[in-house]
Amino acid sequence: MGQNDNQNTVPAIHRAIDVIEFISSSQRELSFSEIMDNVDIPRQSLIRILNTLCIRGFLDKSSQRGLYRIGLKFLYLGHGLPDKFELRTAAWKSMKALSQKTGKTIELSSLDRDQLILLEQIRGSEEMSLYSRVGSVIPYLHAVSVGKVYLALMEPDKRRRVLKKIGLPAMTRHTITDMARLEQEIQETQARGYGFEDQELREGVRRVAAPIFNSNGKHVGCIGLSAAVFSFELDDLDQYGRMVREAAEKTSAELGYVSNS
Amino acid sequence: MGQNDNQNTVPAIHRAIDVIEFISSSQRELSFSEIMDNVDIPRQSLIRILNTLCIRGFLDKSSQRGLYRIGLKFLYLGHGLPDKFELRTAAWKSMKALSQKTGKTIELSSLDRDQLILLEQIRGSEEMSLYSRVGSVIPYLHAVSVGKVYLALMEPDKRRRVLKKIGLPAMTRHTITDMARLEQEIQETQARGYGFEDQELREGVRRVAAPIFNSNGKHVGCIGLSAAVFSFELDDLDQYGRMVREAAEKTSAELGYVSNS
DNA sequence: TTTTCAAATACCATATATGGTACTTAATGG
DNA sequence: CCATTAAGTACCATATATGGTATTTGAAAA
Numbered sequence: 001m002g003q004n005d006n007q008n009t010v011p012a013i014h015r016a017i018d019v020i021e022f023i024s025s026s027q028r029e030l031s032f033s034e035i036m037d038n039v040d041i042p043r044q045s046l047i048r049i050l051n052t053l054c055i056r057g058f059l060d061k062s063s064q065r066g067l068y069r070i071g072l073k074f075l076y077l078g079h080g081l082p083d084k085f086e087l088r089t090a091a092w093k094s095m096k097a098l099s100q101k102t103g104k105t106i107e108l109s110s111l112d113r114d115q116l117i118l119l120e121q122i123r124g125s126e127e128m129s130l131y132s133r134v135g136s137v138i139p140y141l142h143a144v145s146v147g148k149v150y151l152a153l154m155e156p157d158k159r160r161r162v163l164k165k166i167g168l169p170a171m172t173r174h175t176i177t178d179m180a181r182l183e184q185e186i187q188e189t190q191a192r193g194y195g196f197e198d199q200e201l202r203e204g205v206r207r208v209a210a211p212i213f214n215s216n217g218k219h220v221g222c223i224g225l226s227a228a229v230f231s232f233e234l235d236d237l238d239q240y241g242r243m244v245r246e247a248a249e250k251t252s253a254e255l256g257y258v259s260n261s
Numbered sequence: 262m263g264q265n266d267n268q269n270t271v272p273a274i275h276r277a278i279d280v281i282e283f284i285s286s287s288q289r290e291l292s293f294s295e296i297m298d299n300v301d302i303p304r305q306s307l308i309r310i311l312n313t314l315c316i317r318g319f320l321d322k323s324s325q326r327g328l329y330r331i332g333l334k335f336l337y338l339g340h341g342l343p344d345k346f347e348l349r350t351a352a353w354k355s356m357k358a359l360s361q362k363t364g365k366t367i368e369l370s371s372l373d374r375d376q377l378i379l380l381e382q383i384r385g386s387e388e389m390s391l392y393s394r395v396g397s398v399i400p401y402l403h404a405v406s407v408g409k410v411y412l413a414l415m416e417p418d419k420r421r422r423v424l425k426k427i428g429l430p431a432m433t434r435h436t437i438t439d440m441a442r443l444e445q446e447i448q449e450t451q452a453r454g455y456g457f458e459d460q461e462l463r464e465g466v467r468r469v470a471a472p473i474f475n476s477n478g479k480h481v482g483c484i485g486l487s488a489a490v491f492s493f494e495l496d497d498l499d500q501y502g503r504m505v506r507e508a509a510e511k512t513s514a515e516l517g518y519v520s521n522s
Numbered sequence: 523t524t525t526t527c528a529a530a531t532a533c534c535a536t537a538t539a540t541g542g543t544a545c546t547t548a549a550t551g552g
Numbered sequence: 553c554c555a556t557t558a559a560g561t562a563c564c565a566t567a568t569a570t571g572g573t574a575t576t577t578g579a580a581a582a
Binding site: 008012042043044045048065 | 560561569570571572577578579
């Protein structure tokens with residue numbers, strides 16, 4: 001909190017965003033003093049900030065003298081994402097088809113600011129708690145099928161930069177934490193044309209993902225399929241891999257991509 | 262734009278939100294001067310605001326000297342919605358079941374700041390263009406099944422206030438624009454226990470919706486079903502109405518509601 | 523009822539963010 | 553190539569948002 005480094009910014013906006021992000025991170029409603037204790041803003045100013053954000057719908061207050069929470073405006077504003085939306089439209093048909101064919105959870109993800117972000121999702125039959133939410137982000141490229149695809153298609157120096165920034169932290173006991181092992185995995189991903197993840201992010205979940213390219217040949221996203229281990233045997237890997245690759249290729253075609261291999 | 266009425270607010274934040282909302286409303290990427298021409302903010306200050314918002318991920322810039330668009334952060338922040346999320350969790354199973362039984366589009370909506378907001382959606386087989394996006398808001402309570410349910414369960418004076426604010430504008434040639442007719446419709450809704458809308462918001466689309474109550478007996482949302490006219494005949498109305506009512510009742514039970522009728 | 527505490531308001535001198543002007547950079551087109 | 557335009561930077565006097573202190577309100581407990 002507090003990147004007041006740059007001169008060409010507005011302190012008041014930084015503070016407002018600090019407040020928003022703190023409330024969001026807490027995942028529940030917060031009292032005024034809880035917020036006060038966790039952001040470095042004087043009482044009077046904080047009151048003004050909270051007021052402003054409430055008036056504009058960026059925060060909600062449960063009652064007159066109540067608790068603060070993130071406003072529904074954020075759901076609403078989460079739309080005006082023009083180019084990512086194009087991707088969503090293009091991918092929709094293939095995702096739906098894949099969902100009907102497999103009954104599994106199908107996801108559309110993209111890379112933004114070196115993090116994976118979930119853009120769209122068609123849920124399978126797993127229980128609610130297993131799902132990520134649309135819009136959620138994951139910085140651990142090394143632990144996710146989608147991330148491996150991104151790593152596999154990245155410029156080597158960008159790959160090094162990204163991997164250096166987050167390292168290879170273990171999310172489960174299956175996470176790849178050895179760089180040589182990861183290099184090998186990346187090569188396999190390149191060879192197969194799809195990425196695979198075996199309980200490396202979450203215990204009990206397997207995932208495959210394949211890349212989508214736009215008309216300029218740029219890698220703009222991935223279509224992924226995920227399922228619990230008991231409904232996604234290792235024997236199914238090739239089959240599901242082929243399927244997500246097909247779905248992703250169809251989406252690429254939709255975007256005007258022509259393979260030049 | 263520009264509710265600088267209240268004293269206890271931060272002007273800089275108001276401006277930042279003006280910028281965000283303008284960019285969002287345009288539904289595409291905007292150049293600096295396009296933004297300049299449409300918000301009442303001096304050049305220098307606007308630059309600072311855009312900078313700050315970009316640094317914090319609330320806006321994205323396509324390149325160094327590029328176009329501005331809404332940042333993906335909004336997708337991400339659209340989650341920290343604690344209590345609405347509880348509703349989503351509670352409704353999930355019933356919605357899924359309803360979706361499988363009918364193949365239609367199932368939606369979870371709520372009322373926020375006198376507008377209907379779409380919280381969750383399980384899509385049917387209609388084409389992409391027909392769908393609303395999660396988070397989208399509709400102020401026209403009189404033209405939507407969900408809105409009619411809300412009107413039917415509202416305190417009469419709140420109902421009057423809300424209806425007075427927006428009036429009864431016609432969205433299609435089927436929209437109810439006569440108050441007496443609407444009163445009657447509201448009574449029917451109360452009697453049936455579900456709301457119905459026949460192409461009143463969008464030509465060619467029919468919808469039904471039933472209310473969800475929480476443990477305090479408060480009306481907190483609706484489960485709705487929508488479909489194109491050719492797959493939702495008027496003869497099906499009773500059947501679908503019963504189905505959404507069942508789904509909504511199950512969800513209410515999930516939330517700890519006990520009917521005291 | 524009164525007490526207590528959190529939350530919000532009021533006031534105002536001062537620190538500070540603002541927004542003119544002028545300048546630099548980068549991309550476009552002739 | 554130079555000319556033109558849009559985007560961004562630098563500077564600094566001044567208007568203005570800020571954040572102390574003191575006060576008021578409201579809700580819940582005693």
